[in-house]
Amino acid sequence: MAGTRRKRLEQPREVVLQAAMDAIAEHGLAPLTMAGLGKRIGISGGHVAYYFGSKEQLLVETLRWSELGFAERRRALLTAPDNSAAERLAGYVDLYLPDERADPRWTLWLEVWTRSLGDPEVLAASTEIEGPWMADLRAMIGPHPDPDGYVLRLHALLDGLATRIVIGAPGPSRAEIVRQATEFAVREAFPESGVDHTNR
Template sequence: MGIGYNGRVNDPQAAPAEEGSAGPAPGAAGPTGRARTGGASAQANGASAPTGDASVQAGGASAPTDDGASAQADGPAARTDGGPARAPRPARRRNTAPPREDVLAAAMATIAERGLDGLTMAGLGRDVGMSSGHLLYYFRTKDELLLRTLEWSEGRLGAERGALLSRHDLPVAGRLAAYVELYVPDGPRDPHWTLWLEVWNRSQYAGDDARDRQAAIEGAWHRDLVALIAEGVSRGELRPVDPDRYAARLRALLDGFSVHVAVGLPGTGRAQVLAQVREHLAETLLSGS
């Protein structure tokens, strides 16, 4: 899922003027007061250049700087003494765009602080020092941004889940309880579950690729639970149930309770939900209960 953020470069600095060559244009503008994402703006013909994702060529034409190339003003600088033209200086790279993880972490932080309505391309761009157009270049749509943010968040949860479930020194019942606690939201407006619900809601209009990626997230949770239940059954710690069927039913129960917690339904706080799930597991799965 990598996002290939390329570095951006400044326009090359002009070489020192030789005797007889033209100096800077009179009245050339200095740096603007606008926020910049790295490096100085290119300037030409006395006008200050925008500081977004494109540098300015001579004559005012803009050119993307993401491919590492910077526009040269009217080709090589001419000499007035009849000698060969000076070769243009190599372009210098501007500060690179923020890593993908920084962008996705900023998106999740915005959801946590201001909710989904507070997440806009323009606002996220300001947070990470990119233009909204630059973000759209990489993510194409807000739906794609949301799905990638969810995938990033799920990757972190998956690593935590894997570490918990691989503790074979712990009884299966203890690891199952840890799985449930990781699954259920922390409380109303939990950012991960808020994002999950939004992606689910948009999935009815999503294409096959997006649906497959959502299914992959669901599948990871399901496979881990099936493997844990199968281990418990084989070790005699759990009742002899069909691991796949039981996992599907338990996750449906967890999903229903989790939605109630995430939206703040009265009487279904996290502590109450965890207590009900523990009771259900004791009645239907744990051996000797």
């Protein structure tokens, strides 16, 4: 018993979270269990549950952790001195959207959103996690006649397009989706210019 306890305490939290992301990338969310995750990293499912309490909380914390790297990349976009505002916005759209069908991060987002229907705590957590994306987008566009409306519209568009990509819906390629979303984002952010900002 004492040996097991020491092993549990020696497992960094990030090891569990990374293992969860790896498991989702390899097999999707359906087969992910506390027991299976524990076995993957050499601890019991009970110890995983001790850290996170429930599968819902595990998913939320894994999503929160996975977003940390994206936050750093958004900051780099915001502070890139040689990029125009339109180029930063184009980079934001590309960063936001899934890389491919079954993208593990977006698979996780969809699952968390679904679970938020019946769990106010999950809804609050997902809203909190999404908040920095919206704040950084607001900072990117600068002066705008309706900044809150712009952020809401663009995020609604990107979420819909992201869902199409991650489920593998028939239709345009990811590259074409990124192109069209970028054109919309730039045109709506800078309506007064009349310039095609998307040529990079």
